[in-house]
Amino acid sequence: MPFNHNDHYHPLLLDLLPPGPGIALDVGCGTGRFARRLAATGMAVEAVDVSAAMVEAAAGLGSPGPGEIVYRQADVGTDPLPEAHYDYISCLASLHHLPVGTLTKLRRALVPGGVLVVLGLARPSTPADWARAAAAVPVNALARLVVYAGERLNGGVEDGPRAPVADDYPTLAEVRREAVRQLPGSTVRPLLFWRTLITYRELGDGDPTAG
Numbered sequence: 495m496p497f498n499h500n501d502h503y504h505p506l507l508l509d510l511l512p513p514g515p516g517i518a519l520d521v522g523c524g525t526g527r528f529a530r531r532l533a534a535t536g537m538a539v540e541a542v543d544v545s546a547a548m549v550e551a552a553a554g555l556g557s558p559g560p561g562e563i564v565y566r567q568a569d570v571g572t573d574p575l576p577e578a579h580y581d582y583i584s585c586l587a588s589l590h591h592l593p594v595g596t597l598t599k600l601r602r603a604l605v606p607g608g609v610l611v612v613l614g615l616a617r618p619s620t621p622a623d624w625a626r627a628a629a630a631v632p633v634n635a636l637a638r639l640v641v642y643a644g645e646r647l648n649g650g651v652e653d654g655p656r657a658p659v660a661d662d663y664p665t666l667a668e669v670r671r672e673a674v675r676q677l678p679g680s681t682v683r684p685l686l687f688w689r690t691l692i693t694y695r696e697l698g699d700g701d702p703t704a705g
């Protein structure tokens with residue numbers, strides 16, 4: 495795809511990194527484009543995907559360093575995650591593949607002060623959602639054209655393997671509801687290119703959903 499909506503938001507997600515190098519988990523890493531950007535900041539990165547083909551492709555692309563990347567095949571829906579372990583967890587275009595309680599599991603895997611960012615897809619369901627979705631169409635067309643022209647000038651870019659996609663995803667209202675339920679204190683921000691950003695910082699003062 496000449497203009498990748500998930501990749502477009504990488505700088506925004508990197509702005510939310512906690513201070514210090516630390517340990518990062520990238521959930522549903524696909525071919526590892528975001529994992530490599532995390533490693534470039536010096537973080538030690540665990541990049542996991544349920545698809546063996548994706549893990550193999552990502553590992554084959556290596557790491558820019560200075561942080562190390564460990565690629566691992568894992569089903570984040572069913573495999574356990576260590577509790578209070580990661581300084582930063584990212585989940586890009588993957589949450590809608592995972593069971594409903596996954597946000598709680600990811601929250602518990604954060605150290606105090608750790609940050610969870612979820613860049614997700616959300617179906618429009620209100621007039622404001624539809625207006626935002628419509629506004630993205632001409633901007634997207636222009637961005638695609640600019641990126642396509644740039645790639646042609648640079649001799650073209652080889653397509654890597656395509657990550658598995660799911661066609662069904664929640665509405666923005668459902669995303670907000672789950673964020674309030676599983677990540678109290680999180681923020682949910684609709685973004686232009688049909689994406690939603692959940693940001694959560696673990697305060698480490700007990701389970702915010704308890705009681």
Ligand SMILES: C[S@@+](CC[C@H](N)C(=O)[O-])C[C@H]1O[C@@H](n2cnc3c(N)ncnc32)[C@H](O)[C@@H]1O
Nearest residue numbers: 500522523524543544545569570586588591657
């Ligand atoms: C749409 S792709 C996004 C890939 C990548 N994050 C990106 O931004 O390009 C969703 C990814 O989630 C992975 N995935 C789906 N279910 C998963 C699960 N249960 N555990 C781990 N990864 C999963 C898929 O294999 C796929 O690579």
